[in-house]
Amino acid sequence: MSQGDLALKINLSRTSVVNIEQGRQHPSLYLLWQISEALKVSIFDLIPVNHANTSASELLSQTSKNILQIIDRSAVSESSLEKLKNLTQKIIAPDHE
Incomplete structure (x- = not known):
């Protein structure tokens, strides 16, 4: 492409x-x-690994945790909160639906 x-x-x-x-x-x-x-x-294929000791999986795992923490602290409705969490999981691990 x-x-x-x-x-x-x-x-x-x-x-x-x-x-x-x-x-x-x-x-x-x-x-x-x-x-x-x-x-x-996979989104894993698009994220460069800049640290020899840090795998793409570890970077995405930490990113996912950070995003979920931000979502949990946000003042959004329970429905929107669940949608944001689901979207985050799809982005981080699209093959695990």
Whole structure:
């Protein structure tokens, strides 16, 4: 898939896709999820491991914990809270639905 095709699928400019690819722009977790869905790959494949002793799985696990803590502290309805938690789990572990 070309950068232009990906940009169209996720509603971004081609320039933004190039910037993300080259590390000049840092996508949100939601955007990473959109990219992984468009490319039909795991979100794990999109996250670089910068530390030799830290696996992608460990990084995502910690990220997931951080996100869930933020969600738990937020002032949203119980229904919205559950939806946010479910979305987070789908993003972090899409194969475990």
